Amino acid sequence: MKRWVVALAVFGVAGCGTPVAGRAVPGELPAAPDTGVVRWVNNFCAVADYMIASGGVQFDPPTGDPAQAKKAVSESLGRVVDVLNVVLHDLDELTPAPEPAADTAVEVIREPLGRARDEFAKAKSTVDGAPELTVEVYSSAIQDMTEAVAVMNDAVEKMGVVSLPDDYRDAAGHAENCA
Template sequence: MKRWVVALAVFGLAGCGTPVAGKAVPGEAPSAPDAGVVRWVNNFCAVAEYMVASGGVQFQPPEGDPAQAKKSVSESLGRVVDVLDVVLHDLGELTPAPEPAADAAVEVVVEPLGRARDKFAKAKSTVDGAPELSVEVYSSAIQDMTEAVTVMNDAVQKMGVVSLPDGYKDAAEHAENCS
């Protein structure tokens, strides 16, 4: 009896291999990411690239002329504040995101960057408000800059590990500013 069951099963399965007329039904193709999400991720990555490209400002006052040293430090601080203003503005333009979970990722970065910007602005104000760049003025400015850099590094680290929704991760593969 077992042989007949096995024989019928094999014979029956052999019939399944017979070609039939018609077209194959396609399987589910992976869906392309939403264009709005790709655009959002592309802009998010652009902000990160801008921050990296704008980094590396040196705060070494020139030796000699105190007026030139003050001007040089003030200009350097001004450039950093300007960069952070652009970054904060551009991050603000990303909200509201297509998904609320992405808004949280932006907020995680904006808060420390805002604090860093304020510290750099305070250092610039200290330098600009002094009649000359004395050791005391420079030390005060350096203290604010050190705190700002610490907070800014925190923001950059958060930007590197920020968790975006899955659809956003997939969209990064289609966004030219994300590498």
């Protein structure tokens, strides 16, 4: 008899329910990303954004007044070195990351960018150390710049191979600098 009373009570309560609009929620909601990971990814994307925004340095072949040409080349090289100094500093600020795999990703990118910065600085030093911008001096600087660009291309290739942990990739959707 008790079973019938319980069964009737259950059916009675179920029959009194009112329909609710909406869709059923899946059994498990995705976890919110760790705020430390989102902050790290946001800063990482900010470094990339800065590099992209600063990438418009142009090197025109020197013409006209040798002193003006030397000054223009030196200033252009100086801007590139300054940008790379900022990028390297900001990459250093990303370590230690919340996960060691992210530190590895930063180092894989940082190392070739550091070498590129050194090559650009060497080209600037060559230009600044010369009494005037001769063909030989300019050729030497171009050779250093070519090496720097090759090393930067190496960094870009390595970025394509580096993979961050899944939670870092997921956090990119929550980081405003990654939009």
